[in-house]
Amino acid sequence: MTVASRKKIVPESHQALDLLKYEIAAEMGLPVGKSLADMNVEFATELGGISSSSVKEDYWGHITSRDAGAVGGAITSRLIRKAEETMFSL
Numbered sequence: 001m002t003v004a005s006r007k008k009i010v011p012e013s014h015q016a017l018d019l020l021k022y023e024i025a026a027e028m029g030l031p032v033g034k035s036l037a038d039m040n041v042e043f044a045t046e047l048g049g050i051s052s053s054s055v056k057e058d059y060w061g062h063i064t065s066r067d068a069g070a071v072g073g074a075i076t077s078r079l080i081r082k083a084e085e086t087m088f089s090l
Contacts, residue, residue: 020075021075030067
């Protein structure tokens with residue numbers, strides 16, 4: 001599969017993966033946007049830790065590659081763990 005032809009096998013998974021992404025980012029303390037799963041950003045803006053004008057919906061431009069990769073790695077680990085739990089529970 002080439003990068004240009006990437007299509008989700010289950011298109012409905014997009015929203016669930018986004019929620020997981022923001023949940024993990026929040027657990028890591030990364031300010032990556034406003035979402036229900038990312039309450040740390042809202043709290044940080046209220047305390048003045050980061051300015052609310054700098055927080056954009058689904059903006060990751062200020063996150064280092066290392067941190068973004070850590071989020072991706074954590075997503076992969078959780079998905080594998082969930083798949084293993086499902087396989088071994090059959």
